[in-house]
Amino acid sequence: xxxxxxILIVGLGNPGPEYAMTRHNVGFxxxxxxxxxxCSWKSEKNALTTKGEMNGxxxxxxxxxxxxxxxxxxxxxxxxxxxxxxxxxxxxxDDMDLKNGQARTKQGGGSAGHNGIKSIDAAVGNDxxxxxxxxxxxxxxxxxxxxxxxxxxxFTDSQIQEIKKTISELxxx
Numbered sequence: 001x002x003x004x005x006x007i008l009i010v011g012l013g014n015p016g017p018e019y020a021m022t023r024h025n026v027g028f029x030x031x032x033x034x035x036x037x038x039c040s041w042k043s044e045k046n047a048l049t050t051k052g053e054m055n056g057x058x059x060x061x062x063x064x065x066x067x068x069x070x071x072x073x074x075x076x077x078x079x080x081x082x083x084x085x086x087x088x089x090x091x092x093x094d095d096m097d098l099k100n101g102q103a104r105t106k107q108g109g110g111s112a113g114h115n116g117i118k119s120i121d122a123a124v125g126n127d128x129x130x131x132x133x134x135x136x137x138x139x140x141x142x143x144x145x146x147x148x149x150x151x152x153x154x155f156t157d158s159q160i161q162e163i164k165k166t167i168s169e170l171x172x173x
C-alpha cells in the first residue's frame with residue numbers, strides 16, 4: 001500500500017431500503033459496522049462515502065449507489081477523484097461459495113461470477129484486495145431457491161448474527 005494515500009474501502013451492495021439486510025448487501029453491512037452509528041455519510045461520485053482513520057490509516061469508506069452490476073463506475077470515479085492507487089483499494093463483498101459467516105481475503109484474481117467484482121475489474125483492473133464474506137448457498141440450507149433470488153433474500157436472525165460476528169473479527173490491513 002502507498003502510505004501517503006488514503007485507503008479506499010468499498011462495500012458492495014444495492015441501494016435502497018428494499019435491499020437492506022439482504023445477503024448481496026453484506027459489503028454495506030460491513031461498512032456500516034466499521035463506520036459506527038455516529039458517522040455521517042455524504043453522496044459523491046455515485047457513492048455514499050465517509051472518511052476517517054482505522055489502525056493509523058486514513059480511509060474512505062464507500063457504498064456504491066449504482067447497483068451491484070455497475071459498481072465499477074463509482075469505484076473508478078472515487079479512485080480518480082482521490083488519486084487512489086489500485087494497491088490501496090479493498091473491496092468487501094458476498095460470496096455464495098463460502099458458508100454463511102466465513103471470511104476469506106485474497107489479492108487479485110477472477111470474479112467467480114460476482115457481477116459487482118466483474119464491473120470493478122472492467123473499470124480499474126483486478127489486482128486489488130478482496131474480502132469475501134460467505135453468505136452460503138441455497139443448497140447449504142436444503143433450499144431449491146434460485147441463487148439470484150437467494151442473494152437478494154434477507155438473512156435470518158441467526159444468519160445475520162454470524163455475519164456480524166465475522167465482520168467484527170475482520171482484519172482489513
